[in-house]
Amino acid sequence: MGITVAIVGVGLIGGSLGLALRDCPLVERVVGVDVDRRVLAEARAMGAVDACASLQEAVASADVVFLCCPMEAVEQLLQAMAPCLRAGAIVSDVGSCKRRVMEAFARCLPPSVQGIGGHPMAGAETTGIAGSDRYLFENAVYVLTPPPGVAAASMERLQSLVAATGARVLVMDADTHDVLVAAVSHLPHLVAAELVRVASRQPEALVLAAGGFRDATRIAASNPGMWEDIIFSNREAVLGQLEAM
Amino acid sequence: MGITVAIVGVGLIGGSLGLALRDCPLVERVVGVDVDRRVLAEARAMGAVDACASLQEAVASADVVFLCCPMEAVEQLLQAMAPCLRAGAIVSDVGSCKRRVMEAFARCLPPSVQGIGGHPMAGAETTGIAGSDRYLFENAVYVLTPPPGVAAASMERLQSLVAATGARVLVMDADTHDVLVAAVSHLPHLVAAELVRVASRQPEALVLAAGGFRDATRIAASNPGMWEDIIFSNREAVLGQLEAM
Numbered sequence: 001m002g003i004t005v006a007i008v009g010v011g012l013i014g015g016s017l018g019l020a021l022r023d024c025p026l027v028e029r030v031v032g033v034d035v036d037r038r039v040l041a042e043a044r045a046m047g048a049v050d051a052c053a054s055l056q057e058a059v060a061s062a063d064v065v066f067l068c069c070p071m072e073a074v075e076q077l078l079q080a081m082a083p084c085l086r087a088g089a090i091v092s093d094v095g096s097c098k099r100r101v102m103e104a105f106a107r108c109l110p111p112s113v114q115g116i117g118g119h120p121m122a123g124a125e126t127t128g129i130a131g132s133d134r135y136l137f138e139n140a141v142y143v144l145t146p147p148p149g150v151a152a153a154s155m156e157r158l159q160s161l162v163a164a165t166g167a168r169v170l171v172m173d174a175d176t177h178d179v180l181v182a183a184v185s186h187l188p189h190l191v192a193a194e195l196v197r198v199a200s201r202q203p204e205a206l207v208l209a210a211g212g213f214r215d216a217t218r219i220a221a222s223n224p225g226m227w228e229d230i231i232f233s234n235r236e237a238v239l240g241q242l243e244a245m
Numbered sequence: 246m247g248i249t250v251a252i253v254g255v256g257l258i259g260g261s262l263g264l265a266l267r268d269c270p271l272v273e274r275v276v277g278v279d280v281d282r283r284v285l286a287e288a289r290a291m292g293a294v295d296a297c298a299s300l301q302e303a304v305a306s307a308d309v310v311f312l313c314c315p316m317e318a319v320e321q322l323l324q325a326m327a328p329c330l331r332a333g334a335i336v337s338d339v340g341s342c343k344r345r346v347m348e349a350f351a352r353c354l355p356p357s358v359q360g361i362g363g364h365p366m367a368g369a370e371t372t373g374i375a376g377s378d379r380y381l382f383e384n385a386v387y388v389l390t391p392p393p394g395v396a397a398a399s400m401e402r403l404q405s406l407v408a409a410t411g412a413r414v415l416v417m418d419a420d421t422h423d424v425l426v427a428a429v430s431h432l433p434h435l436v437a438a439e440l441v442r443v444a445s446r447q448p449e450a451l452v453l454a455a456g457g458f459r460d461a462t463r464i465a466a467s468n469p470g471m472w473e474d475i476i477f478s479n480r481e482a483v484l485g486q487l488e489a490m
Contacts, residue, residue: 121455141453170452177453183444184454188461191436198489199428207415208386208422209429210366212464216433219457244443 002028006062010034010043013094014068015132018048024164031058042129056084067093072229078108087112090154097234098145098174114154117145127223142167145174182237189227192220247273251307255279255288258339259313260377263293269409276303287374301329312338317474323353332357335399342479343390343419359399362390372468387412390419427482434472437465
């Protein structure tokens, strides 16, 4: 029998994951959960999910749950879903910092459920289901951060699903992940936002901006609330890299 | 009778300028000067110049001289060409900092020659004649920084030539230019180089780098020697913007 997947939060990443997993022969069914009913309707119309359900209903039938929500919502959702999760289920996420999520898994999940952190190194400046892309993960690195003593069968199952999206799976511990992404993702976002702020103090400056400035600051167009959340969550590692700079 | 243009330094910018100006009806002849004979031969084969000559020969016949050399070479070239320049000639450059060049013009050029700073806000990570592009300046901003009391006829002549490359001419004083490019060009280059350096301290980090890191650091692939020269020349303004950041 195939795997039932629940995707909690059907935005850019959740929608793209749904589109990719529905093409995967291992997967029988993808169930979408979202606080916004219009988003769910769009996800279904786009073919990103087979069905929609409440959080509790969705996780009760799921073999694998992907939390694709903002990081600040992770802990609350874990608490809400914990009583309904099946024994043997896997819960993963797609957040940009892994230590905080691994701690939340340890606090909230029952021992019969395996929490394994995940971080696809793919995205876009856009957000929302409308930007979803079946091939968003194709050839992208997708980091998995298992807890110490993870069940081998759970890890294999999650790796197979992730590999089915076209991503290249990379396994490392949460702390290593957080230091590395601080260098290649969080610090560059912070710096791009600052470059825009500094240049904008002199409005005439932007008239002189050429392709170099455009590319160097492209990522500053990302969702500021989401990035505040990410950088704050990973503040120790980001401060370390900022200090090095 | 048409204008004779001398291009001193036939690299990416000089070659592109030559290609564009040879298409301009105002221009009768483009003469190339370079320390490297192979570069001159390539420039001629590509149609970037009509002829090649020594510095002294080229400027002796030129109505307009474009210095397209590294900034550190400007003053020495001005001294070498000054005795040979025609009365009424215009000397311009394409360097990224304008105050230092304007000072060199004032020191080196005879009173009968007009020195007007220039800075095309276009370029590429590549250097050299092989990367030259007839349309490099198309729709790019091209800043001109005339000295106080510039002769109107000289300014008009230079503006017409620059406009003929497809660029949009913007006139401002050298100090304003230097502060603005520190914000939109020099600081972003410095920061991109630092982002690469910080990330490279942990070689595994680059495996996690996605499109955001690639774009944010694209300009770090520029010629380091040239950028050291540029940032050092404009250090006051760059330090001011760095402080703001």
